[in-house]
Amino acid sequence: MQNPLLSQEPLPLFNQIKPQHVVPAIEQILSENRQAIKNLLAKTKHFSWDNLVVPLDELHDKLNHAWSPISHLNSVLNSDALREAYNECLPKISDYSTELGQNTQLYEAFVSLAASPEFKQLQAVQQKVINDALRDFRLSGIGLSKQAKKQFQQLKQRLSQLTSQFADNVLDATNAWSHLVTNRQDLAGLPEHAILAAAETAKQRRQEGWLFTLEYPSYLPVLTFAENRQLREIMYTAFVTRASDQGPFAGQWDNTAIMDEILKLRYELAQLLGFKNYTEYSLATKMAKSSEQVMHFLEDLGERSLAMAKREFAELTAFAKQSGLSELQPWDIAFYSEKLQQHTYAISQEDLRPYFPIDKVLKGMFAVIQRLYNMRVTELSSVNTWHEHTRFFGISDAQGRLRGQFYLDLYARPSKRGGAWMDECRVRRYLANGELQTPVAYLTCNFTAPVADQPALLTHDEVLTLFHEFGHGLHHLLTQVDYAAVSGINGVAWDAVELPSQFMENWCWEKEALAFIAGHYQTDAPLADELLEKMQRAKNFQAGMQMLRQVEFSIFDWRIHSEYDPIQGIDVQAVLNEVRQHYCLTPVIAINRFQHSFSHIFAGGYAAGYYSYKWAEVLASDAFARFKEEGIFNSETGQSFLENILQKGGSEDAMDLFKAFRGREPRIDALLEANGIADLA
Numbered sequence: 001m002q003n004p005l006l007s008q009e010p011l012p013l014f015n016q017i018k019p020q021h022v023v024p025a026i027e028q029i030l031s032e033n034r035q036a037i038k039n040l041l042a043k044t045k046h047f048s049w050d051n052l053v054v055p056l057d058e059l060h061d062k063l064n065h066a067w068s069p070i071s072h073l074n075s076v077l078n079s080d081a082l083r084e085a086y087n088e089c090l091p092k093i094s095d096y097s098t099e100l101g102q103n104t105q106l107y108e109a110f111v112s113l114a115a116s117p118e119f120k121q122l123q124a125v126q127q128k129v130i131n132d133a134l135r136d137f138r139l140s141g142i143g144l145s146k147q148a149k150k151q152f153q154q155l156k157q158r159l160s161q162l163t164s165q166f167a168d169n170v171l172d173a174t175n176a177w178s179h180l181v182t183n184r185q186d187l188a189g190l191p192e193h194a195i196l197a198a199a200e201t202a203k204q205r206r207q208e209g210w211l212f213t214l215e216y217p218s219y220l221p222v223l224t225f226a227e228n229r230q231l232r233e234i235m236y237t238a239f240v241t242r243a244s245d246q247g248p249f250a251g252q253w254d255n256t257a258i259m260d261e262i263l264k265l266r267y268e269l270a271q272l273l274g275f276k277n278y279t280e281y282s283l284a285t286k287m288a289k290s291s292e293q294v295m296h297f298l299e300d301l302g303e304r305s306l307a308m309a310k311r312e313f314a315e316l317t318a319f320a321k322q323s324g325l326s327e328l329q330p331w332d333i334a335f336y337s338e339k340l341q342q343h344t345y346a347i348s349q350e351d352l353r354p355y356f357p358i359d360k361v362l363k364g365m366f367a368v369i370q371r372l373y374n375m376r377v378t379e380l381s382s383v384n385t386w387h388e389h390t391r392f393f394g395i396s397d398a399q400g401r402l403r404g405q406f407y408l409d410l411y412a413r414p415s416k417r418g419g420a421w422m423d424e425c426r427v428r429r430y431l432a433n434g435e436l437q438t439p440v441a442y443l444t445c446n447f448t449a450p451v452a453d454q455p456a457l458l459t460h461d462e463v464l465t466l467f468h469e470f471g472h473g474l475h476h477l478l479t480q481v482d483y484a485a486v487s488g489i490n491g492v493a494w495d496a497v498e499l500p501s502q503f504m505e506n507w508c509w510e511k512e513a514l515a516f517i518a519g520h521y522q523t524d525a526p527l528a529d530e531l532l533e534k535m536q537r538a539k540n541f542q543a544g545m546q547m548l549r550q551v552e553f554s555i556f557d558w559r560i561h562s563e564y565d566p567i568q569g570i571d572v573q574a575v576l577n578e579v580r581q582h583y584c585l586t587p588v589i590a591i592n593r594f595q596h597s598f599s600h601i602f603a604g605g606y607a608a609g610y611y612s613y614k615w616a617e618v619l620a621s622d623a624f625a626r627f628k629e630e631g632i633f634n635s636e637t638g639q640s641f642l643e644n645i646l647q648k649g650g651s652e653d654a655m656d657l658f659k660a661f662r663g664r665e666p667r668i669d670a671l672l673e674a675n676g677i678a679d680l681a
């Protein structure tokens with residue numbers, strides 16, 4: 001039988017892919033690629049763009065065609081068999097990429113191309129592809145001795161297992177826990193949709209009553225709305241102790257030792273490559289230039305937000321006291337914050353839900369980009385997908401040329417990893433046969449699935465999430481760069497990656513844009529001015545506290561990676577406690593093990609890079625400030641953003657691109673202003 005992962009179809013054959021296809025496909029591709037590279041290096045005397053970069057790109061893309069759907073399915077349709085097959089491939093892929101990175105002959109081929117007369121004739125984009133490749137060779141240990149190279153390979157392989165195990169532990173710990181409520185009185189305060197969803201979950205698992213889980217759409221409403229304090233405490237405690245030595249499953253799926261080993265190996269990896277520590281290694285591919293610059297940036301944000309945050313927390317404490325609570329516990333924060341927000345602004349996320357039925361929001365979001373960039377989005381049916389909820393869309397420009405396509409998978413389900421993200425399925429590049437491969441993306445969210453005959457209704461926060469991921473999607477899909485290594489989101493500095501996504505969120509706050517994005521699901525009535533004004537005022541509710549929270553996570557991440565000591569290791573909990581002393585105003589229980597499920601830095605790409613969110617937010621708010629000055633639907637401004645940022649991908653230095661759009665370097669003030677954080681000092 002034909003292996004669907006090896007098909008030449010332009011799009012993956014999702015509904016034919018079975019776990020048993022995974023390992024054979026990957027093994028076959030890796031072995032063919034190895035042979036092809038060997039032949040290429042053996043028969044070529046003078047290396048050129050066409051005989052080196054182009055064929056390598058082709059091989060890389062071939063692997064990506066199979067691996068992208070596998071790793072995507074592992075995230076959105078997880079099963080024991082698939083996970084096992086996926087995990088079996090990880091060390092194979094890791095070996096392969098380490099081998100490439102350490103292939104001296106290949107490295108020398110790039111060096112000779114960079115030194116050849118041809119190099120100067122190449123476009124700047126092509127030169128960047130070659131220079132990035134040379135940098136990456138160095139980062140993957142090309143200069144190492146034979147023995148050190150072997151050590152490097154072992155480190156990489158072990159790290160890839162550990163980070164995957166970290167994520168599996170979080171997923172297992174999340175799925176293992178549930179809490180059954182049998183008395184309807186215990187649901188007091190919860191919005192109707194949350195009650196319905198809990199009843200549905202109970203029914204699916206053949207239980208009587210309302211079943212709550214640690215998946216975000218189930219967990220969050222309880223913390224925010226449940227009057228029953230004990231219920232909040234039970235769920236909170238289970239949530240913040242996931243995959244740790246504490247809580248209901250203490251010691252089972254415990255990530256403690258995994259985290260320690262990850263930090264140790266990252267330090268060793270950095271040292272092996274000649275960096276002082278992992279943060280220095282991380283900076284080699286970032287827009288930020290030094291460790292001091294990052295810490296200064298974070299401390300500056302923290303300090304300038306502290307006074308505001310203190311004032312907000314004092315207000316919250318006083319409010320809770322008035323409501324009869326003598327002492328705020330962590331499971332009270334979201335609940336009283338919501339009450340205070342309602343009290344102050346008389347608005348709640350739930351009030352807004354009826355105005356954001358999913359189809360209206362999607363149509364509105366597509367209308368926004370039509371106005372900004374003159375791009376048209378159309379839904380395409382009869383495309384092979386992995387779940388009945390998945391939809392598929394194409395984006396075309398004013399000339400009717402297809403720019404890219406994307407899958408949209410919106411709703412939470414047990415087999416799906418939590419959170420929201422964009423990932424690439426296909427990259428823009430020219431194929432060996434001369435045809436253009438247009439980019440394809442996956443946009444994944446975890447919204448509450450529609451219940452009964454109601455359409456899915458989003459909170460405004462969820463609308464922001466959707467716009468955010470769509471922003472990443474546009475960066476990947478609207479690229480005009482023809483070389484895979486720097487097309488779309490490829491080759492973009494990590495700390496600039498969040499620029500297009502955070503930038504996109506701004507439209508969700510503008511009246512002119514909400515006119516298309518919002519409409520009551522029953523009557524299509526627009527969002528009333530009064531509601532909109534309240535929403536805008538409520539936007540910066542506790543902005544100081546939120547800023548501090550992100551600063552806390554970022555500094556924690558930065559410090560555990562920069563202060564790792566080869567003899568003493570690092571006491572992760574102690575560093576976190578110390579950071580919290582400076583930047584966390586809210587109470588923390590001793591058994592809180594937030595770090596044990598901090599997948600961004602232990603299982604994702606944000607290690608020594610979590611600061612990137614804030615860094616990019618500065619870029620995003622400063623970029624949007626230009627639209628505020630020139631009109632939020634000013635098509636010339638839109639065109640300039642499209643041409644200087646979205647279409648350019650990683651083809652130029654992120655700072656240069658930003659300056660080309662903004663006319664100057666970014667300023668931190670736009671972010672503080674956008675958050676209403678005044679300097680109270």
Ligand code: ZN
Binds near residue numbers: 468472498501
């Ligand atoms: Zn993002």
